[in-house]
Amino acid sequence: SSTQNYTCPHHLYRVQIFSEDPLIIYIPEFITPAEAAHLQEVSQSTLEYSQIADQTGQQGLARTRTSKSTSLQSDEVVRCIEQRALAFQGYDTRRERLEPLQAVQYEIGQKYSPHTDWFSSPAQTTSEFGGNRATSFFVYVAADSDIVGGGTAFPLLNAPVDERWCEYINCDESWDDGVTFRPIPRNAVFWKNMKSGRGDRRTLHAGLPVQRGNKLGMNIWTRESDLDIKYRSDVI
Ligand SMILES: O=C(O)CCC(=O)C(=O)O
Numbered sequence: 001s002s003t004q005n006y007t008c009p010h011h012l013y014r015v016q017i018f019s020e021d022p023l024i025i026y027i028p029e030f031i032t033p034a035e036a037a038h039l040q041e042v043s044q045s046t047l048e049y050s051q052i053a054d055q056t057g058q059q060g061l062a063r064t065r066t067s068k069s070t071s072l073q074s075d076e077v078v079r080c081i082e083q084r085a086l087a088f089q090g091y092d093t094r095r096e097r098l099e100p101l102q103a104v105q106y107e108i109g110q111k112y113s114p115h116t117d118w119f120s121s122p123a124q125t126t127s128e129f130g131g132n133r134a135t136s137f138f139v140y141v142a143a144d145s146d147i148v149g150g151g152t153a154f155p156l157l158n159a160p161v162d163e164r165w166c167e168y169i170n171c172d173e174s175w176d177d178g179v180t181f182r183p184i185p186r187n188a189v190f191w192k193n194m195k196s197g198r199g200d201r202r203t204l205h206a207g208l209p210v211q212r213g214n215k216l217g218m219n220i221w222t223r224e225s226d227l228d229i230k231y232r233s234d235v236i
């Protein structure tokens with residue numbers, strides 16, 4: 001098949017430190033237009049109403065997360081993005097620490113209420129799961145050009161002062177509301193969830209309700225150590 005012959009595109013992206021503590025890095029054009037189109041295509045047929053894990057680790061539907069989502073099979077294109085996400089974190093970050101990439105789609109009215117990506121319940125951070133989620137990337141894969149809402153809000157962060165950030169964050173909101181990244185296709189926000197081995201509360205964030213249009217995002221989560229093979233994505 002074409003899988004053997006596919007080579008990852010040479011893709012340059014920019015990086016910008018948004019915050020040193022907690023570490024948050026803004027990444028314009030993290031994925032290529034072709035990758036974005038591919039992700040849109042492969043996610044459509046398997047999207048289902050999102051589930052979240054409760055205190056016992058049991059997955060279930062919740063009013064706090066009304067989007068649709070799906071795990072992505074690690075095909076040749078997804079693999080390039082996985083490799084990019086690993087290289088970004090230092091070459092020593094093993095592939096075994098990655099959860100399957102997760103696409104998330106929001107239609108009008110859909111949202112994800114404030115939450116952290118790190119877990120506080122031990123059932124979700126066992127060694128089979130590779131411990132807690134060390135880092136997160138949230139990638140905006142696609143968004144309608146006239147989208148209203150659908151930003152990613154970090155209510156506990158300090159808003160930056162320099163106006164050049166207004167290209168990426170919503171500068172209309174008040175300073176004490178924290179920071180809201182706008183859903184700009186192909187851009188990504190990366191952050192560290194843990195600080196000194198504990199979940200960092202300042203990484204609290206929400207997918208704000210989409211008020212007009214559609215948004216497709218993607219989570220790339222890296223655990224503290226290797227996940228058991230049954231929780232990793234199948235390599236095609
Ligand atoms: O939709 C967003 O902007 C954020 C989604 C999110 O935080 C998540 O899926 O964990």
Ligand SMILES: [Fe+2]
Nearest residue numbers: 115116117205
């Ligand atoms: Fe999240």
